Amino acid sequence: GENVEQHPSTLSVQEGDSAVIKCTYSDSASNYFPWYKQELGKRPQLIIDIRSNVGEKKDQRIAVTLNKTAKHFSLHITETQPEDSAVYFCAASKNNDMRFGAGTRLTVKP
Amino acid sequence: NAGVTQTPKFQVLKTGQSMTLQCAQDMNHNSMYWYRQDPGMGLRLIYYSASEGTTDKGEVPNGYNVSRLNKREFSLRLESAAPSQTSVYFCASSAQVSGNTIYFGEGSWLTVV
Numbered sequence: 136g137e138n139v140e141q142h143p144s145t146l147s148v149q150e151g152d153s154a155v156i157k158c159t160y161s162d163s164a165s166n167y168f169p170w171y172k173q174e175l176g177k178r179p180q181l182i183i184d185i186r187s188n189v190g191e192k193k194d195q196r197i198a199v200t201l202n203k204t205a206k207h208f209s210l211h212i213t214e215t216q217p218e219d220s221a222v223y224f225c226a227a228s229k230n231n232d233m234r235f236g237a238g239t240r241l242t243v244k245p
Numbered sequence: 246n247a248g249v250t251q252t253p254k255f256q257v258l259k260t261g262q263s264m265t266l267q268c269a270q271d272m273n274h275n276s277m278y279w280y281r282q283d284p285g286m287g288l289r290l291i292y293y294s295a296s297e298g299t300t301d302k303g304e305v306p307n308g309y310n311v312s313r314l315n316k317r318e319f320s321l322r323l324e325s326a327a328p329s330q331t332s333v334y335f336c337a338s339s340a341q342v343s344g345n346t347i348y349f350g351e352g353s354w355l356t357v358v
Contacts, residue, residue, distance in 0.1 A: 136304055144285070167345050178335065178349040179288065224287055228345045231276045231295040234304065237287040 137162040139227050141236025148215055149244050156239045158225035159207040165227040168201060168208045173222045173238075182223075183210070215243045247271055249350035251336040257356045258326045266321040266353050268336030276339045277319035278303075278347065279311060281332040288335065294319055326357040 138161040148154050160168075169184035185192045185199045185208065192199050196215075201208040212219055220243045225236045251268045258264055270277065275296045280288040280303075290303030294313040308330060310322045319338075323330055336350040 141287070169346065178351050180349070181346055184346060226288075226347075231293055231339070231345065232290070232301070232303070233278070233339075233345060233347055234290060235280075235288040237285060 137234040139236040145240045147242045154212045156210045160227040165229045167228040170210050171224045217243050219243050251350035255354045269318045270338040274338035274340050278337040279321045280335045328357045331357045
């Protein structure tokens, strides 16, 4: 099955700086790559996603890039704010089988 | 429109006991999922159901069984609970169209002692 690796496991940045989280996947047939944000004690919630026919997607301060050849994708958060502090998960999906990375705990220091 | 609803929210079991986690979605989604979440290990897929009448194993199916009762409901059963099954369990659903955005329930905290 699909294997998704995510780095780093923890990330600490100063408010206003950028944060980058990277993921790799193993199955070249995966065609959908969402990113989820999970606050403490809450459910994961989708923040952005990208499909395999697109190389980059942006939504305000959040962007995702996909390199199909290298089988990796990244989440970029600019102008970070304390409320961005959470655990972020990447995922890769083929058909109805979605596998997640182990998560990145992002801390934004005021 | 409640989205994905799962019960119970909290449960303590003794080793060897059985229990069923219930999940229902009201979004008319075809696909449903059960994940478990453990510290440092992300969300691991236990079982999924691509459509009513079908179920498939994920990456950690051992010790679990599932039933897709109808389009709305997907239950997860622990026949003989073990301490290693202490975890947070999330049910989820997706529309099964290109994109497969998954929507999660609020989670069920299960402790096996």
